[in-house]
Structures are given as structure tokens and as C-alpha cells.
Amino acid sequence: MRHIISLLMENESGALSRVAGLFSARGYNIESLTVAPTEDATLSRMTIVTRGSEDVIEQITKQLNKLIDVVKVQDLSDGSHIERELMLVKVRASGDLREEMKRMADIFRGRIIDVTDKTYTVELTGPGSKLDAFLQAIDPAAILETVRTGASGIGRGDRIMKI
Amino acid sequence: MADMELTGAEIVVRCLRDEGIKHVFGYPGGAVLNIYDEIYKQTAFEHILVRHEQAAVHAADAYARATGQVGVAIVTSGPGATNAVTGIATAYMDSIPMVVISGQVPTAAIGQDAFQEVDTVGITRPCVKHNFLVKDVRDLASTIKKAFFIAATGRPGPVLVDVPKDITQHSCVYEYPKSVSMRSYNPTSKGHAGQIKKAVQMLLEAKRPMIYTGGGVVLGNAAPQVTELVRLLGSPATSTLMGLGGYPAPDPLFLGMLGMHGTIEANMAMQHCDVLLAVGARFDDRVIGNPKHFAKEARRIIHIDVDPSSISKRVRVDVPIVGEVAQVVEEMLKQLKASKEQPDQTALKAWWTQIELWRAQDCMKYDHTSAKIKPQYVIEKLYEVTGGQAYVTSDVGQHQMWAAQYYPFDQPRRWINSGGLGTMGFGLPAAMGVQMAFPDAQVACVTGEGSIQMNIQELSTCKEWKLPIKVILLNNGYLGMVRQWQEFFYEERYAESYMTSLPDFVKLAEAYGHVGIIVEKPEDVEPALRDAFGKYKDRLVFINFLTDPRENVFPMIPAGKGLSEMILV
Numbered sequence: 001m002r003h004i005i006s007l008l009m010e011n012e013s014g015a016l017s018r019v020a021g022l023f024s025a026r027g028y029n030i031e032s033l034t035v036a037p038t039e040d041a042t043l044s045r046m047t048i049v050t051r052g053s054e055d056v057i058e059q060i061t062k063q064l065n066k067l068i069d070v071v072k073v074q075d076l077s078d079g080s081h082i083e084r085e086l087m088l089v090k091v092r093a094s095g096d097l098r099e100e101m102k103r104m105a106d107i108f109r110g111r112i113i114d115v116t117d118k119t120y121t122v123e124l125t126g127p128g129s130k131l132d133a134f135l136q137a138i139d140p141a142a143i144l145e146t147v148r149t150g151a152s153g154i155g156r157g158d159r160i161m162k163i
Numbered sequence: 164m165a166d167m168e169l170t171g172a173e174i175v176v177r178c179l180r181d182e183g184i185k186h187v188f189g190y191p192g193g194a195v196l197n198i199y200d201e202i203y204k205q206t207a208f209e210h211i212l213v214r215h216e217q218a219a220v221h222a223a224d225a226y227a228r229a230t231g232q233v234g235v236a237i238v239t240s241g242p243g244a245t246n247a248v249t250g251i252a253t254a255y256m257d258s259i260p261m262v263v264i265s266g267q268v269p270t271a272a273i274g275q276d277a278f279q280e281v282d283t284v285g286i287t288r289p290c291v292k293h294n295f296l297v298k299d300v301r302d303l304a305s306t307i308k309k310a311f312f313i314a315a316t317g318r319p320g321p322v323l324v325d326v327p328k329d330i331t332q333h334s335c336v337y338e339y340p341k342s343v344s345m346r347s348y349n350p351t352s353k354g355h356a357g358q359i360k361k362a363v364q365m366l367l368e369a370k371r372p373m374i375y376t377g378g379g380v381v382l383g384n385a386a387p388q389v390t391e392l393v394r395l396l397g398s399p400a401t402s403t404l405m406g407l408g409g410y411p412a413p414d415p416l417f418l419g420m421l422g423m424h425g426t427i428e429a430n431m432a433m434q435h436c437d438v439l440l441a442v443g444a445r446f447d448d449r450v451i452g453n454p455k456h457f458a459k460e461a462r463r464i465i466h467i468d469v470d471p472s473s474i475s476k477r478v479r480v481d482v483p484i485v486g487e488v489a490q491v492v493e494e495m496l497k498q499l500k501a502s503k504e505q506p507d508q509t510a511l512k513a514w515w516t517q518i519e520l521w522r523a524q525d526c527m528k529y530d531h532t533s534a535k536i537k538p539q540y541v542i543e544k545l546y547e548v549t550g551g552q553a554y555v556t557s558d559v560g561q562h563q564m565w566a567a568q569y570y571p572f573d574q575p576r577r578w579i580n581s582g583g584l585g586t587m588g589f590g591l592p593a594a595m596g597v598q599m600a601f602p603d604a605q606v607a608c609v610t611g612e613g614s615i616q617m618n619i620q621e622l623s624t625c626k627e628w629k630l631p632i633k634v635i636l637l638n639n640g641y642l643g644m645v646r647q648w649q650e651f652f653y654e655e656r657y658a659e660s661y662m663t664s665l666p667d668f669v670k671l672a673e674a675y676g677h678v679g680i681i682v683e684k685p686e687d688v689e690p691a692l693r694d695a696f697g698k699y700k701d702r703l704v705f706i707n708f709l710t711d712p713r714e715n716v717f718p719m720i721p722a723g724k725g726l727s728e729m730i731l732v
């Protein structure tokens with residue numbers, strides 16, 4: 001099962017490597033991991049997307065909690081939540097493709113944020129599946145470069161993770 | 164008046180003093196010269212100069228195991244730190260509270276591949292409870308305070324503080340914090356009341372109870388409570404290798420050690436009980452063997468542990484209780500005593516009848532008529548001669564198992580061995596740590612000729628400090644445990660498990676300034692031990708017992724097999 005786990009941790013140097021090291025040492029999967037400081041600069045918020053059986057996920061959350069720098073851990077998949085990912089795609093945009101790419105970006109509510117004679121760079125946000133769908137919808141030969149942030153997640157409604 | 168400023172080096176020493184540290188094990192080098200200069204000037208604690216950093220860490224570790232206090236080691240950067248890693252990993256696997264202070268190259272040189280630079284924080288990260296790199300002298304005292312706090316609380320473990328050399332020169336006002344509060348670290352101490360109630364009920368309903376105790380009982384100082392609980396319930400009890408002494412082994416309710424080299428009665432009772440109470444233990448592979456085989460029999464499991472991640476890791480449990488084992492068991496005792504219900508005596512009687520049948524198989528018997536010295540016999544005599552009161556450290560191998568099996572510990576913190584990592588070379592430095600803590604105690608290091616050579620240089624440290632350790636070398640000429648596996652599982656192909664060219668251990672001991680004795684016949688075993696603990700009481704005595712090279716450790720559960728699949732003598 002795919003799980004999306006949020007954590008708040010002390011914004012100390014080396015904190016990220018503790019999390020990454022834990023996953024590699026114990027053989028857990030990381031599909032994606034994003035991290036940045038929060039509005040409180042002493043705290044970082046991390047979102048990890050992982051896969052594993054219920055037992056494995058239970059161990060992952062326990063092991064994360066055990067890290068001294070980790071303040072809070074929440075498995076967002078336990079309740080309703082929102083996840084978003086940002087993707088930048090550089091595509092060919094010459095000849096017929098120029099119109100086509102503009103249209104596809106519009107359909108997916110992407111924005112073209114950089115333009116040259118031959119290329120567009122499209123910015124897209126959404127759940128990972130939407131970004132996948134965009135890549136599938138366009139001509140693979142037209143894709144020059146992609147970069148994705150991995151998912152960030154947050155609970156819906158009153159579900160708040162704060163200290 | 165403005166507060167006086169201290170240098171980082173002075174601060175390190177003051178912190179140790181203010182923490183109440185009496186003994187520090189270490190080895191100097193460039194990055195810690197300033198710290199050593201301050202050590203030179205102070206008298207609050209003794210510094211024990213070892214001959215290899217691994218030994219400093221093992222000694223500090225064993226000091227902690229024996230006393231319950233946090234052990235302290237100091238090493239220099241680079242090779243000092245890497246030499247310490249085996250010791251740190253050993254302590255980590257057995258959850259031993261320890262603080263290691265390592266020197267580091269000056270802040271400005273970090274990342275420059277400077278002389279004697281290694282990424283100590285990176286190298287040790289997976290084998291410490293936590294580690295710190297101090298980047299500002301103003302953080303030094305609070306970091307050291309945190310290190311002691313983290314090491315000693317919750318599930319204990321080693322904490323490393325990496326101190327760059329320039330930090331030891333910088334200065335600031337010194338204040339040692341009185342307490343620590345960390346928003347990210349709040350170990351649970353009290354167990355959940357509802358869960359405890361459920362557990363008590365389950366134990367009262369048990370027809371075939373079993374109590375399985377681990378290193379957590381020793382580390383958590385819960386031996387008195389656990390002992391009382393076992394007796395109150397009339398339940399059989401067993402201990403892991405790490406838990407020995409947590410329940411008095413000579414007591415008839417004790418079934419001996421369980422696991423790979425556990426007794427029939429302990430392993431069978433584990434497999435066939437209907438309610439299992441696990442206290443401070445973690446169901447590891449050397450204990451329950453194959454978890455699938457273990458799960459074949461239905462039983463309800465209560466698991467008390469201070470570390471939530473130990474619970475339901477290898478085995479699903481019915482009643483998890485996170486908390487300090489002493490507190491939780493104390494609460495269980497209260498409720499049991501207040502309860503009107505009693506354990507089912509008829510069922511318990513039938514259960515004990517079954518257990519006695521297992522016990523009657525006498526799985527620990529061995530040949531008493533042999534003309535060769537049986538290693539088991541040496542340990543039995545060691546027990547007799549020391550009145551069962553010695554601190555016994557061990558290395559890793561067959562001798563370790565024999566010591567665990569044939570020296571029935573009746574107190575916690577007397578049996579000191581590397582259970583989790585299984586580090587050969589632990590025994591002698593561990594004995595030094597114990598003897599430094601308890602100068603008048605009997606300390607025996609049970610070892611093999613393979614293991615002892617991994618830290619034999621420490622005989623020199625022992626001489627310097629006049630440590631009257633007794634080295635009990637069970638010399639079978641083989642890396643015995645390896646040989647045993649090769650005999651059973653590799654059709655007797657003894658690949659690299661035989662050592663020729665062993666030194667003359669008597670002369671070696673004498674070269675280091677100690678007493679050496681060789682024992683070749685069974686009838687000389689006891690007199691040699693009596694001399695060691697009598698006539699040579701104040702000396703380090705190294706006894707080289709030439710034991711039966713073909714003796715094996717029984718019972719044995721082959722790796723990957725289940726608890727009821729033991730190989731017997």
C-alpha cells in the first residue's frame with residue numbers, strides 16, 4: 001500500500017540524512033521525499049511517500065518517531081488529505097507542436113512559464129496521477145526534460161499538524 | 164562581576180565533573196589535545212588510558228552495564244573515532260547508556276579532507292541513539308547535557324558528541340544546565356492504565372503462563388518487580404542472553420535461558436504457553452528462531468517495552484504496553500494483589516507437570532568422565548569458587564554460551580556480554596570497565612583464544628591500573644563456534660577456523676607483568692581457580708585451560724528453525 005507520511009522535525013543540519021539513513025538501513029521504500037522549513041524556522045516539514053504492508057508502515061512511523069530530531073509524525077493516509085506535486089516540463093514547441101502543447105497545457109491547467117522559439121517550459125501542479133496523465137497525453141518524443149518535486153501533503157479540514 | 168569565561172576544553176571537563184563522572188576511558192590525539200590538557204589539570208575524575216580506542220568504548224560500556232550509570236569515553240578524530248565505532252555499535256545493539264566525546268578537525272577544515280578528518284557524525288549515525296557536531300562553543304555545555312539525558316532515558320543508548328578542535332579553544336561563560344527539555348524527545352514512562360488492566364486479567368486467566376524477560380529488565384532496574392510478579396503468579400520464567408540475572412537463575416521457577424542455545428524446558432514452554440508476558444525483550448531471531456514456526460501455536464502475548472518500535476516488530480502482540488518496565492510491572496503487582504481472582508491452580512499444576520517432563524530430559528548434561536577438560540566444567544567450578552558472586556564478562560563464541568548456561572546468575576548486572584552485535588574482543592576491556600567501577604569485586608573474563616587476541620593489548624592497561632581480573636581462557640584451539648557450525652552445516656569442512664601458532668599464553672601474561680597458569684587436566688581446574696581467586700587475589704591471572712577441542716554447545720536451534728526444533732546432545 002502507498003502511504004504518505006508527514007513529519008515535523010528540528011531544522012538541524014543532518015536531520016534529513018537521519019531520515020534518509022533510516023529508510024536505507026532498514027530497507028524501507030522511499031518513493032519521494034520533500035522537505036523545507038516551516039513558518040517557524042526552527043522546524044522543517046517533510047513529506048515522505050512510501051510503500052509497504054501495514055506492519056512495515058507501522059514500523060516506519062515508530063522508527064521515525066524514535067529519531068531524536070523528529071517532533072511529530074502523521075500518516076496522512078489514515079484520514080482524508082490533500083496532496084500536490086509540482087512538475088516542470090520542457091517540451092518541444094516548434095511547428096505543429098507549438099499549438100498542440102499550448103492546448104495540452106491549458107487542458108491540464110498548466111502554465112507556460114518559459115518560452116523559446118523551439119521550446120516551452122510548462123509548470124503543472126496536482127496530485128501525482130495528474131502529472132503522470134499529462135506526460136502520457138503528450139507525444140513522448142516532445143518531452144525534453146522533466147523535474148518533479150515529489151508530493152507534499154496536508155490533512156483536510158480540521159486535521160492540523162502543528163506543535 | 165562578569166562571569167568568567169572558560170574554553171571549550173575546560174567546559175568539556177567541567178561538564179563531566181558536574182555530571183558526577185568518576186571514570187573516563189580514552190586515548191589522546193591531535194584533535195583532543197586541548198581537552199587532555201584540561202584533564203591533566205583536574206582531579207574530579209580518573210582517566211584510564213587504554214591501548215586501543217575500541218577498548219575505551221567497551222570499557223565505558225561495561226562500566227555502564229555494571230553500575231547503571233552512563234559510561235564515558237573520549238577519542239580523537241579520524242582513526243580514533245573509527246576505532247571507536249565497533250564499541251559504539253556494540254553498545255547501541257544492547258541499548259547501553261554511554262557518551263562518547265570525539266575530537267574533530269577545526270571547523271574551518273571540515274570537508275577539506277584534512278589530516279585525521281572523517282565524517283564521524285555520518286559514520287556513527289546508524290549506530291548511535293543520537294549524535295551531535297558542536298559548531299559553537301556556546302552550545303557545548305547544553306549539548307553535553309543533552310547527550311547524557313538522551314543516553315540515559317527512554318531506551319538507553321550511546322550518544323556521540325563530536326567537538327572540533329577550534330571549539331575547544333574558543334571560550335564563553337560556562338553554565339551547566341540543571342535539566343533538559345526537548346520538544347522532540349519525550350520518552351513514555353508510565354504504561355497505559357487500560358492496557359495494564361487487560362494484561363493483569365489475561366495473566367489471571369492463563370492456564371499455561373510464561374514470563375519471558377530480556378535485557379530491558381536489567382537495564383530498567385526491574386529485576387525485583389519481575390521476580391515478585393513471577394512468584395506471585397507461580398509462573399515459569401525464562402531470560403534471554405541479555406536478561407540473565409534479571410530473575411535469580413537458581414530458583415526453580417526459572418527454566419534457564421531460552422533461544423538458540425536455550426534449554427528444552429524454556430524453549431518448549433515459550434512455544435506451548437497460552438499467555439506469554441514479554442518484559443523488556445524483543446523476540447529477536449536468536450530468541451524465537453523462525454517467527455512463522457513460533458506463530459504456529461496460538462497464544463496471547465503481552466509485551467511491555469519502553470521502545471514502541473520493539474513492539475509488534477517481529478511478532479504480533481495482543482496487549483502492547485509502552486512504558487518503563489519497572490513502573491509497569493509495579494502497577495501490575497498492585498492490581499494483582501488487589502484482585503479477588505487467583506490464577507487457576509489446577510491448570511498451573513498440569514502445566515508444571517509438563518514442564519518438569521521437559522526439564523527431566525536434562526538437556527545441559529555433559530560428559531563428566533572425560534580425560535579432557537570440559538569447558539562446561541570450568542564454568543561450573545568458576546561458579547563454585549566465586550560463590551556465584553563474580554562479575555562475569557565474556558567474549559563471543561562457544562565460551563560465551565557456556566558461561567551463560569553454566570553460571571547461574573542470581574543478580575542483574577553481573578553478566579556482561581555483547582549479545583546484540585556479538586563483538587569478539589569485548590570481554591577483556593569490559594572486565595576493565597567493571598573492575599574500575601568495583602575495585603574489590605571478583606571479575607572474571609571468560610574468553611576464547613580467538614576473541615582474547617582481538618584486544619589482548621589491554622593486558623598492559625590492566626597492569627598500569629593493577630586490575631586483578633581473572634582471564635578464564637577456554638582454549639579449544641579453534642574458533643569454536645565457527646567450527647561447530649561447520650561441523651553441523653558444512654560437512655566438517657573447517658575453513659579457516661583452526662589457528663596454529665598460538666602464543667604461549669603463560670609467557671604472554673608474564674610479559675605483560677601478570678600471572679600466567681596453564682591447566683591441562685580436569686583435576687587441576689579447581690586448584691588453579693582457587694589460586695587465582697585466593698593466592699593471587701590481587702593480581703591479574705590469566706589461566707589458559709586447554710579444553711576439549713571438539714566440544715559443542717547444546718541444545719542448539721539451527722538458524723531459521725523453530726523453538727521446538729532443537730538439536731540435543
Ligand SMILES: Cc1ncc(C[n+]2csc(CCOP(=O)(O)OP(=O)(O)O)c2C)c(N)n1
Nearest residue numbers: 560561562585587611612613614642643644
Ligand atoms: C569481531 C568478530 N569477528 C568475527 C565474529 C564471528 N565469530 C563468532 S564466534 C567466533 C569464534 C570465536 O572463537 P573463540 O574466541 O576462540 O571462542 P570459542 O567459540 O572457541 O569459544 C567467530 C569468529 C565475531 N563474532 N566477531
